[in-house]
Amino acid sequence: MARTFELESGVVDALNDVSLSAPVGSFIALIGPSGCGKSTLLRLLAGLDDPNAGTLSIGGRSPSELRRAGRLGVAFQDPALLPWRSVTKNIALPLQVSGQSVRDNEERIAALIELVGLSQFANALPGQLSGGMRQRAAIARALVTEPDLLLLDEPFGALDEILRRTMNLELQRIWSDRRPTTVLVTHSIEEAVFLADRVAVMSVRPGRIIEIVDVSFGRPRSPELLRSPEFHMLADHLSDLLHSGVSTR
Amino acid sequence: MKWTRVARGALVVAIIFAVWEMIGQWELVAGGALPPPSNIVRQFWEDRSDYPPHLSVTLKSAGLGFVFGDVIAILIGVISARWRVAESLFRGVGVSLFAMPLIAIVPVLLLAFSGTIPRIVLAAMAVYYPTYVATIVGMRSVDPRLVDVVRVAGGEEYSVTRWIRWRLAVPHIVNAFKISAPAALLGTLLVEFGGGSRWGLGTYLLGSLGQANPARLWGIGLTATMVAALAYAMFAVIARRLTRASLSATVDTSVIRVEPGLWPRRIAMVFLSAGFVLGLWALTLKLLGMSPIVAKSPWAVVEYLTSDPRAAATRDRLFDAYRETLPLALLGLVCGLLAALILAVVLQLKPTLGRSVLPFALISQTMPLPALTPLIVLIFGRDVLATVVVCVSVTFFPSFVTISQALASVSPAAIDVVSVSGGGRVRALRYVGLPGSVPALATAARLAAPRALLGVMIAEYLATGNGLGNLLNESRGRLDYGMIWTVATTSVLVAVVITQLIGVFERLGHR
Numbered sequence: 001m002a003r004t005f006e007l008e009s010g011v012v013d014a015l016n017d018v019s020l021s022a023p024v025g026s027f028i029a030l031i032g033p034s035g036c037g038k039s040t041l042l043r044l045l046a047g048l049d050d051p052n053a054g055t056l057s058i059g060g061r062s063p064s065e066l067r068r069a070g071r072l073g074v075a076f077q078d079p080a081l082l083p084w085r086s087v088t089k090n091i092a093l094p095l096q097v098s099g100q101s102v103r104d105n106e107e108r109i110a111a112l113i114e115l116v117g118l119s120q121f122a123n124a125l126p127g128q129l130s131g132g133m134r135q136r137a138a139i140a141r142a143l144v145t146e147p148d149l150l151l152l153d154e155p156f157g158a159l160d161e162i163l164r165r166t167m168n169l170e171l172q173r174i175w176s177d178r179r180p181t182t183v184l185v186t187h188s189i190e191e192a193v194f195l196a197d198r199v200a201v202m203s204v205r206p207g208r209i210i211e212i213v214d215v216s217f218g219r220p221r222s223p224e225l226l227r228s229p230e231f232h233m234l235a236d237h238l239s240d241l242l243h244s245g246v247s248t249r
Numbered sequence: 250m251k252w253t254r255v256a257r258g259a260l261v262v263a264i265i266f267a268v269w270e271m272i273g274q275w276e277l278v279a280g281g282a283l284p285p286p287s288n289i290v291r292q293f294w295e296d297r298s299d300y301p302p303h304l305s306v307t308l309k310s311a312g313l314g315f316v317f318g319d320v321i322a323i324l325i326g327v328i329s330a331r332w333r334v335a336e337s338l339f340r341g342v343g344v345s346l347f348a349m350p351l352i353a354i355v356p357v358l359l360l361a362f363s364g365t366i367p368r369i370v371l372a373a374m375a376v377y378y379p380t381y382v383a384t385i386v387g388m389r390s391v392d393p394r395l396v397d398v399v400r401v402a403g404g405e406e407y408s409v410t411r412w413i414r415w416r417l418a419v420p421h422i423v424n425a426f427k428i429s430a431p432a433a434l435l436g437t438l439l440v441e442f443g444g445g446s447r448w449g450l451g452t453y454l455l456g457s458l459g460q461a462n463p464a465r466l467w468g469i470g471l472t473a474t475m476v477a478a479l480a481y482a483m484f485a486v487i488a489r490r491l492t493r494a495s496l497s498a499t500v501d502t503s504v505i506r507v508e509p510g511l512w513p514r515r516i517a518m519v520f521l522s523a524g525f526v527l528g529l530w531a532l533t534l535k536l537l538g539m540s541p542i543v544a545k546s547p548w549a550v551v552e553y554l555t556s557d558p559r560a561a562a563t564r565d566r567l568f569d570a571y572r573e574t575l576p577l578a579l580l581g582l583v584c585g586l587l588a589a590l591i592l593a594v595v596l597q598l599k600p601t602l603g604r605s606v607l608p609f610a611l612i613s614q615t616m617p618l619p620a621l622t623p624l625i626v627l628i629f630g631r632d633v634l635a636t637v638v639v640c641v642s643v644t645f646f647p648s649f650v651t652i653s654q655a656l657a658s659v660s661p662a663a664i665d666v667v668s669v670s671g672g673g674r675v676r677a678l679r680y681v682g683l684p685g686s687v688p689a690l691a692t693a694a695r696l697a698a699p700r701a702l703l704g705v706m707i708a709e710y711l712a713t714g715n716g717l718g719n720l721l722n723e724s725r726g727r728l729d730y731g732m733i734w735t736v737a738t739t740s741v742l743v744a745v746v747i748t749q750l751i752g753v754f755e756r757l758g759h760r
Contacts (some may be wrong), residue, residue, distance in 0.1 A: 046401050070403035080394035084416060094402035097412060
């Protein structure tokens, strides 16, 4: 599968000959240097963009079919909450957009708010929340339609390192609750190894996947894992791959 | 901190009134043409029973015009924000209404409609542009991530508009009401100057002009100003509630930008949108079922100027009028811009003084100044000086606000560079502030140019008996319908060309 962009300066191969498959209910992480096409790949998966060559198939359906059916969930680095809506109403937005009744799903929304630990802030406006709380609300919003595919684009990229680790634990807990097939784009090797079943390492110009590494640690994964030698060996291996990807351009 | 600012503001107001009272009591200006505030208040009290009928007619017309104009502007704005083609098509309407000297079409409106309808229509026309622009800017001010969120949830453009865009546009639109509500009042007052009806604040003002009672004139003028200020304040409060931060009170002019695409396409779109304006004009006449003797279609105006037996004489009269009007408008514009630039620079060097003056300048920007021309005529007489003063007074405030904002928004880092090199505030202004505000000067000129033309035409229409304003007035008296339509058409055309030319310079400056 490939995606090129025509700019004034010429044609850019954003993605070239990318091939990746994921079992239902698995957690895939995409890591790579800036400009390697991670986000482009995610936009293609979200049906927000189309490939120039090749196909994407999610359970036999194209991303745009899945998107129109409201079977996708997405969270970005920026929580992108509507500032005039409370947490509850922000989480309800995808339901409203896909034409589902909010009233029928009130219990599910409340359960999601509980799951992301915002019960006391259900009626708070985004402006009254901390950065981490907003991000949790955005993740709850991504899950509200019970998506077949959850897409996370650097969801904790704007948070500090300590909060990021906490949020990774939270994300693992939330994800384990329903196990949607998940694709996480990240800069952080640690985050990728800690959360994913499978890590795809990408390189730049043209954007391509240079290696797919399986992560076989059992779940639930605890913070102690971060200090284990196995974890570090895997992280070092990924780090070497990333650097080779940068140097070969 | 807040209270010291309020106190400083109160002090400035108190000083202004004290000086005014003294000037008035000693009849220092034009033999008592500027009466002291105490006399104005006394006269206002004596006239108190005259005001309600006049005021209610004016407020009703302005209010209806405001509502109709805004509804139309918002609808067209929503369509334009959604479809590029619609935006291109309606560009000509926006540009024309922005540049149009409102007074020029007063006689046309009085021909086409009766009763208070001309007032409502002109108020609606005065309102259209600021609201239209705010709608487009607001609808487009969407974070692309939010659009992605809605699209990933299965929504298309309709859902983005329904759940996000319109809500983002509301604060922008209410903020534009700060400008468009006073503009509606101005439109109504200008039609009232055109006469025809017994009631209305403008009628009252014009009717009192010959009575040698300056205090009454000032009372009426200040009442109009108060109404505009109240309308401004009301929408300012609502806008602040909606945004929890104040947006600036200037018309956002960035939207009417160059048509995207290649030259042939751009030129085609310009012709298309100009043709659309002419089509609207012809269609309106047809729908109103007006007699072709009174109502001239675009082609009738062209015929009047070219193939009519008296066309040559007509053209001479028209060119003579422009030769009188345009230099004065230019002079007034340059003087207004210079005065604004100088004051903005002085206040930049004395920031404490600036902080007390800027709020007044912001509010005064929305005063129905062109409608206060009779007061200026009272003080400065009926000659060229009065015309230039009117022109300066209507161009000064918007220019001042635009230039001040540009001077204030110079990057602090750039000023630090000057400071580190040993330069003080004067040098910072010379090397960083002033060069940086050249594009703002062009923007100010583009905003002020239509007002300059309007100011000169009003002064000519009401007082000096020269130029275009007078030609308009004369033609009404002579029932020279061809000339009435010709002046209206050509003055809009000239104003559009002038503002577009300034716009070209402006874009060069921004590069």
